[in-house]
Amino acid sequence: MQHPILSVRNLVVEIPTRHGILRPVDQVSYDIHAGEILGVVGESGAGKSMTGNAVIGLLDRPARITSGEILLSGEPIHNKRPDELRRLRGKTMGMIFQDPLTSLNPLLTVGEQLTETIQEHLNVSNAEAQDRAVAALEEVGIPAARARINSYPHEFSGGMRQRVVIALALCAEPDLIIADEPTTALDVSVQAQIIALLKRLCRERGVAVMLVTHDMGVIAEAADRVAVMYAGRLAELGPVRDVLTTARHPYTSGLMASTPLASQGQKRLRQIPGSMPRLGNLPQGCAFSPRCEFAQDKCRANPTPHIQDGDGRAACWFPLSANSEQEVDA
Amino acid sequence: MLAYIIRRIIQSIIVLLAVGFVAFAMFNFVGDPVDNMLGQERTQADIERLREQLGLDKPFIVQYWHFLEQAAQGNFGLSYRQGRPVADIISERLPATLELAFVSGLLALFGGIALGIFTAIRRRGISANVIMTLSLIGVSLPTFLIGVILIYVFSVELGWLPSFGRGEVVDIGGWSTGFLTVSGLKAMVLPAITLGLYQMTLIMRLVRTEMLEVLRMDYIRFARARGLREKSINFRHALKNTLVPVITITGLQLGSIIAFAIITETVFQWPGVGLLFINAVQFVDIPIMAAYLMMISVMFVGINLIVDMLYFAIDPRLRVDRSSGGH
Ligand SMILES: Nc1ncnc2c1ncn2[C@@H]1O[C@H](COP(=O)(O)OP(=O)(O)OP(=O)(O)O)[C@@H](O)[C@H]1O
Ligand SMILES: [Mg+2]
Numbered sequence: 128m129q130h131p132i133l134s135v136r137n138l139v140v141e142i143p144t145r146h147g148i149l150r151p152v153d154q155v156s157y158d159i160h161a162g163e164i165l166g167v168v169g170e171s172g173a174g175k176s177m178t179g180n181a182v183i184g185l186l187d188r189p190a191r192i193t194s195g196e197i198l199l200s201g202e203p204i205h206n207k208r209p210d211e212l213r214r215l216r217g218k219t220m221g222m223i224f225q226d227p228l229t230s231l232n233p234l235l236t237v238g239e240q241l242t243e244t245i246q247e248h249l250n251v252s253n254a255e256a257q258d259r260a261v262a263a264l265e266e267v268g269i270p271a272a273r274a275r276i277n278s279y280p281h282e283f284s285g286g287m288r289q290r291v292v293i294a295l296a297l298c299a300e301p302d303l304i305i306a307d308e309p310t311t312a313l314d315v316s317v318q319a320q321i322i323a324l325l326k327r328l329c330r331e332r333g334v335a336v337m338l339v340t341h342d343m344g345v346i347a348e349a350a351d352r353v354a355v356m357y358a359g360r361l362a363e364l365g366p367v368r369d370v371l372t373t374a375r376h377p378y379t380s381g382l383m384a385s386t387p388l389a390s391q392g393q394k395r396l397r398q399i400p401g402s403m404p405r406l407g408n409l410p411q412g413c414a415f416s417p418r419c420e421f422a423q424d425k426c427r428a429n430p431t432p433h434i435q436d437g438d439g440r441a442a443c444w445f446p447l448s449a450n451s452e453q454e455v456d457a
Numbered sequence: 458m459l460a461y462i463i464r465r466i467i468q469s470i471i472v473l474l475a476v477g478f479v480a481f482a483m484f485n486f487v488g489d490p491v492d493n494m495l496g497q498e499r500t501q502a503d504i505e506r507l508r509e510q511l512g513l514d515k516p517f518i519v520q521y522w523h524f525l526e527q528a529a530q531g532n533f534g535l536s537y538r539q540g541r542p543v544a545d546i547i548s549e550r551l552p553a554t555l556e557l558a559f560v561s562g563l564l565a566l567f568g569g570i571a572l573g574i575f576t577a578i579r580r581r582g583i584s585a586n587v588i589m590t591l592s593l594i595g596v597s598l599p600t601f602l603i604g605v606i607l608i609y610v611f612s613v614e615l616g617w618l619p620s621f622g623r624g625e626v627v628d629i630g631g632w633s634t635g636f637l638t639v640s641g642l643k644a645m646v647l648p649a650i651t652l653g654l655y656q657m658t659l660i661m662r663l664v665r666t667e668m669l670e671v672l673r674m675d676y677i678r679f680a681r682a683r684g685l686r687e688k689s690i691n692f693r694h695a696l697k698n699t700l701v702p703v704i705t706i707t708g709l710q711l712g713s714i715i716a717f718a719i720i721t722e723t724v725f726q727w728p729g730v731g732l733l734f735i736n737a738v739q740f741v742d743i744p745i746m747a748a749y750l751m752m753i754s755v756m757f758v759g760i761n762l763i764v765d766m767l768y769f770a771i772d773p774r775l776r777v778d779r780s781s782g783g784h
Contacts, residue, residue, distance in 0.1 A: 185681055217684030224682075229675035233774060234697045243693075244683045279773045295683060 130201035131158035132302045132335035133182065133220075137433070138195035138205075140174075140181050149406040151177040151190065153359040156435040159335040161302070164326065166350030166367065167339045168382065170403050173356040175339045179305040182337070183222050184212040200302065218248040220303040221296035226312040227289035231280035237264070237291050238276035241298050248299035263294040267324060286317030290324065297328065304329075305337045310345065318342075322349050343386040347371055355379045358403055358414040361434055363441040375441035375448075378415045413444065421445055465765055469758040474525070476754040480747035481524045533748035538737075543744045547730055547752065552632050553623055554718055554729030560645055561653030562711045569657040570703075573664025578691055580669065589665075595658040600717065604651040604724035611647060619644045621726040652721040656710045663706055668699045701772050708764030712757045 140152035151174045159165045167175050180186050182197055184204070197205040199219055204212065216222075224230050232240060241260035245251065251259065257276070264272035267290040280288055289309065296304055306325060310318040326349050329336050338350060346353050346367060353370045355363040355378065363376040374380035381399035401418040404410060413431045416422040423445065431442040440446070508514050512523055527533065533543035572592075576585040595603075612620035624640030626633040635641030671677065672695055680690050719731035726732065730749060737745035 183682060185678065213681075213684050213686070215684070216682055222679075222682035224675055224679060226675060230679045232676040232680070232694050232698070234701070234772065235694070243685065243689065247683070247685055247689075281774050292679070295679070299684075 129161075130198070131160045132200055133159040133337070134196075134198040134201070135178070135182065136196040136198070138178065138181060138197065139193050140177055140186065140190055141193045142190045144407070146407055151359050151406060152181060154195070154433040155356075155359075155361050156195075156433065157354050157361070157364055159303070159337060161333040161335055162329060163351045164329055164336040164338050164349050166346040166353040167337060167356060168341065168343070168346060168353060169356035169362075170382075171341075172403060172406075174359040175356055176307050177359075178356070179222065179307050179337060179339060182303075183216055183220055183305055184209070185216075185222070214248075217244055217296075217299045217301065219301050220305065221299075221301040223289075223292055223296050223304060223306040223309045225308040227285060227292050228312065230292050231288060231295075233280055236277050236279055237283070240295060241276075244295055245298050259298065263298040264291070266297070266328070267291070267294045269294070285313055286320060289313060289317075289321050293321075293324065293328070297332075297334070300332075301334070303335045303337070305339075307339045308341065309338070311341065318345070319348075325349065343371070343383065355382065358409060359406065360414060360431075361442060362415065363443075364434055365440040369440070373447075375446040376415075376443045377419045377421055377447060379441070380447060381418075413442075421447075462766070465762055469762060472758055473751075473754060476750060477525055477528060478521065480528075480750045481521050483743050483747055483750075484524075528748075528751055533751075534744045536737075536742055536745050538740045538742045538745075543748045546733065546745065547748055548631070549633075550728060550730045550733045552634060553727060554715065554722070554731060556635060557645065557648055557652060557721070557727060557729060558711075558715045558718055560649040561656070562714055564649060564653035565656035565660055565710065565714070566707060568653070569660025569707075570664050572657070572661040574668060574691070574696065574699075576661065577665045577668035577672065580665075588661075592658040592661055595654055596662075600651060600655060600720045601724050603654055604647070604721060607647045607651060608724075618646050620647070623728055648721050648725045648727050651724065652714060652718060655717070656714055659710060660703070660707055664699060664703055667703055668695055671695045671698045674698070697771070701768065704767050704771065705764050708760050708767070709757075712760040715756055716753050 135158075136156050138152055138155045139150060142149040142151060153174075155174075155178055157165065167178070169175055177186070177190065180190075181192055184207075186192070192205055195205065196203055199215065204215060207215070231237070235243075238257065238260050241263060242253070242256040245256045245259050245263075246253075249256075249259075261272045261276055264276065269275060269287060269290055275283075280291070283291060293309075304325075309325065310321050313321060322345055325336060325338070328334060338345070340346060350367045352365060353363075353367045354361055355370070355376065357378050363370060363374065363379045365375075370379060371383065374383055378399070381397070384397040385399060386396070399418055404414060404417065410417055410427065412425075412427045412429050413419070413422070416426040419426065426444050429444070431444060434440065434442045512520055515523070531544045535541060536543050536546055539546060572588060576588055579585040608620045611618045619640070622644060623635050624642070624644035625638040626635050626641055627637045628634075635645055672691075677690060677694060680694050685694075718727075718729060719735060721727065722729045722731035723735055730752070733745060734749045736742075737749070
């Protein structure tokens with residue numbers, strides 16, 4: 128059987144603090160296959176970036192992985208030494224950050240940053256690295272790439288810069304890209320172009336993409352499957368159509384109702400009452416139970432089971448059915 | 458860029474005119490030069506003749522212009538005390554100060570940058586924390602005290618290095634250098650450390666702060682995410698960005714080394730222009746004081762100008778015309 132490119136199994140990230148240990152990522156499991164885009168959504172602080180950083184091995188101290196597994200094409204990487212992990216970064220997995228304005232070193236030309244990355248991972252001559260750099264820029268749609276290779280980042284517009292960032296993340300041909308809100312800092316007009324670009328690269332190259340975003344429109348447009356995170360845990364995981372149209376977890380349903388989404392028509396936006404609990408102060412049972420209109424005693428007393436691919440879609444004791452959602456709306 | 462440089466040069470000229478005015482005013486308001494130059498036995502005719510000779514009978518503004526004209530040619534008249542041209546006296550003394558400033562400047566710059574990088578990269582390590590603590594002491598101790606302590610330890614107690622003077626010097630085309638003799642080099646050690654230590658700790662702390670700031674930037678994180686080595690991240694990505702702001706301040710620090718040399722030269726009886734200035738103050742030797750003031754300000758302004766241009770050379774964002782930036 129073909130291994131998924133990325134396989135996260137019961138991942139736990141912990142942060143020791145003076146007031147006890149926090150778990151920004153708690154028993155998270157998911158797979159991403161070649162050529163697939165997994166959208167990751169959830170409120171601010173839900174642990175989306177923390178999960179991505181854990182996968183690529185760039186957790187900031189004092190956060191660290193305390194249990195669970197991360198497998199890249201079947202090979203465990205969560206227990207690798209820092210230098211082994213460094214070799215994998217860029218070469219087999221890449222990351223794209225939110226702000227293209229600050230992601231590029233202002234004092235090095237685009238070409239210098241590309242060739243240093245290429246030569247770090249691939250054993251090629253200077254000339255060959257230069258050619259590959261130009262090809263990488265062409266692939267992400269930078270016009271006159273050969274002429275622009277000696278330009279500095281500030282000579283590109285925001286959207287072009289994010290293209291350069293993507294070229295940098297892809298230039299050593301990784302199998303996995305973690306894109307942490309790659310369009311949030313961009314003009315609305317260029318957001319769609321960048322998403323289209325990611326989608327195309329994913330299809331053409333068979334790259335697996337973890338796409339973190341707050342934008343349901345982006346999810347609907349680009350993702351194959353979607354993972355909904357709440358307070359460090361997976362709330363729901365499933366094919367994008369199903370999750371968007373018939374959410375099983377009340378949180379997902381609330382999240383949909385609070386985001387404008389063209390495909391949903393002109394329904395009035397509803398806000399989920401309350402706010403996500405702080406990590407140091409999680410309720411005993413289901414983390415969402417204090418805000419959930421369907422919560423019962425069982426929800427408040429017992430933590431919900433953790434979900435995995437193909438193993439229940441929502442971490443909820445009383446998942447919504449298509450019918451019950453209609454009742455909510457009525 | 459040309460417009461910018463021209464603007465900076467005009468600013469520099471204004472600064473120099475102002476300093477020139479202060480120097481010139483000293484002649485007129487601090488004591489009477491004629492009194493100073495003529496001995497006890499003088500006639501009214503002597504006084505008149507000298508006043509005319511020195512141009513002191515002319516209107517104020519004409520005198521100022523004349524002063525500037527002469528100063529621009531390095532001519533500050535005769536020393537009241539030695540009766541010799543100030544320019545000659547200063548040029549005899551200048552090599553000693555410049556060599557001392559040069560060595561301490563190098564020490565401060567390279568020591569400061571190296572230690573700054575080290576303490577930033579190893580910010581949790583024990584040695585980095587020891588260095589940081591020592592640097593606090595270094596900053597708070599006055600220069601003369603450091604000099605005296607060094608003299609006590611290395612000259613008095615250990616007897617390794619001389620406590621005063623320049624040692625033997627070799628004259629090369631009017632430039633007396635201490636670099637070519639063993640005693641000259643030995644004599645350089647303690648004064649250079651004394652003079653450079655304070656600047657070195659400042660540069661070190663600045664580099665450290667700046668480097669820690671840069672290491673938190675997104676592009677460093679992105680460089681890590683691309684799998685670059687720590688060495689390349691620290692020295693290629695972080696250091697270059699650290700140096701941009703460091704250069705300005707460092708440049709000014711190095712300029713101030715020459716001014717600070719006064720204290721060190723006094724402690725070590727180093728025969729440079731600083732010691733010359735201190736002696737001139739004691740004897741109210743106005744021409745020497747004025748010349749020293751002008752010289753120091755020219756250096757400051759010049760260094761400032763060079764620093765600005767370095768800034769251009771390092772940071773490509775400043776190099777392009779504003780209009781062609783972005784697209
Ligand atoms: N050093 C730390 N100490 C304590 N808590 C921390 C620390 N670093 C992160 N956290 C917490 O970890 C949680 C997860 O943060 P993360 O950045 O992954 O959220 P996110 O889902 O990416 O949010 P956003 O949408 O705002 O980017 C947050 O609740 C945050 O408060
Ligand atoms: Mg985030």
